[in-house]
Amino acid sequence: MVYFIGAGPGAVDLITVRGKQKLEEADVVIYAGSLVNPELLTYTKSNCEIYNSAKMTLEEVIDVMVKAEKENKMTVRLHTGDPCIYGAIREQMDLLDGYDIEYTVVPGVSSFIGAASALKAEFTLPDVSQTVILTRMAGRTPVPEKEDIEKLASHNATMVVFLTSTMLGELSKRLIDGGYKEDTPAAIVYKATWPDEKVIITTVKDIEKAALDNDIHKMALIMVGGFLGDRYSRSKLYDKYFTHEFREAVKCE
Incomplete structure (x- = not known):
C-alpha cells in the first residue's frame, strides 16, 4: 500500500494523528524535501528507507514505490500541506493504477x-x-x-x-x-x-x-x-433574534 500523506504547513505537530501513525509504520518514505519540515522524519523507524523527491523525477519516485510493493513494504509519499492542492498526486496515482498498486490519501492542514x-x-x-x-x-x-x-x-x-x-x-x-x-x-x-x-x-x-x-x-x-479589514456583520447563527433548528429566537424588544 502507498499512502499519500499531507505533512501539514510546517510545524511538526500539525501533521494529523493518522498521518503521524502511518509515518511511524512506513518502511519507505518519499518526502518533498524542498518544502516538508525534515523534523517529521524523526517519526520514522530506524530502518526506514528515506528518499528526497526534490532530487527525483516522477518515474524515479514511481520506481521506488513499485520496488517497495514487490518487497511487500509500506510506502509513505509525504507532501507538504494537503496533497490535493498543488501536490501533483494525480499523475502519481494514475501511474500506480497501471501497476495495480493500491493507494490512499491522508489529508493534511494546508x-x-x-x-x-x-x-x-x-x-x-x-x-x-x-x-x-x-x-x-x-x-x-x-x-x-x-x-x-x-x-x-x-x-x-x-x-x-x-x-x-x-x-x-x-x-x-x-x-x-x-x-x-x-x-x-x-x-x-x-x-x-x-x-x-x-x-x-x-x-x-x-x-x-x-x-x-x-x-x-x-x-x-x-x-x-x-x-x-475591520468591517463585517455578525453571524446569524448566534444572533438571538435568529431561529434555527436548535434554538428559538427571542422576541424583538
Missing part, C-alpha cells in the same frame, strides 16, 4: 489554513466575502486563460495566491486591473507555522515593496481581501 491561523483571521466574514479563491500566477506551469488573475480579482472575494513570490509586482498590477482597489488589505505570510514564520500586513498596491523590505523571495502566501 498552508493557506496555517497562514490564516498566523493572521488570526477568518476568510469568510458575513457581508464581506463568502468565497475563498485559491490560485496561482502563471509561471513555468501555465494557468488556464479563464483563470487569469484579473478575472478572478473581479469578484473581490477573499483570494489566496500560491507559488507567486517571485512575481509580486506583476501580481499587484493584475489584482488592481481586475478590480481590487489599491488600498485593499493584503498580507504576506512566509513559512506559516514554521519557527521562522513572518507575517506582513500591507495593501494590494504595496505587496512587492513589503516583500522586498522583509527579504521575502519564496515560500510565502499572498492573501488579499476585505477579510483583513
Whole structure:
C-alpha cells in the first residue's frame, strides 16, 4: 500500500494523528524535501528507507514505490500541506493504477489554513466575502486563460495566491486591473507555522515593496481581501433574534 500523506504547513505537530501513525509504520518514505519540515522524519523507524523527491523525477519516485510493493513494504509519499492542492498526486496515482498498486490519501492542514491561523483571521466574514479563491500566477506551469488573475480579482472575494513570490509586482498590477482597489488589505505570510514564520500586513498596491523590505523571495502566501479589514456583520447563527433548528429566537424588544 502507498499512502499519500499531507505533512501539514510546517510545524511538526500539525501533521494529523493518522498521518503521524502511518509515518511511524512506513518502511519507505518519499518526502518533498524542498518544502516538508525534515523534523517529521524523526517519526520514522530506524530502518526506514528515506528518499528526497526534490532530487527525483516522477518515474524515479514511481520506481521506488513499485520496488517497495514487490518487497511487500509500506510506502509513505509525504507532501507538504494537503496533497490535493498543488501536490501533483494525480499523475502519481494514475501511474500506480497501471501497476495495480493500491493507494490512499491522508489529508493534511494546508498552508493557506496555517497562514490564516498566523493572521488570526477568518476568510469568510458575513457581508464581506463568502468565497475563498485559491490560485496561482502563471509561471513555468501555465494557468488556464479563464483563470487569469484579473478575472478572478473581479469578484473581490477573499483570494489566496500560491507559488507567486517571485512575481509580486506583476501580481499587484493584475489584482488592481481586475478590480481590487489599491488600498485593499493584503498580507504576506512566509513559512506559516514554521519557527521562522513572518507575517506582513500591507495593501494590494504595496505587496512587492513589503516583500522586498522583509527579504521575502519564496515560500510565502499572498492573501488579499476585505477579510483583513475591520468591517463585517455578525453571524446569524448566534444572533438571538435568529431561529434555527436548535434554538428559538427571542422576541424583538
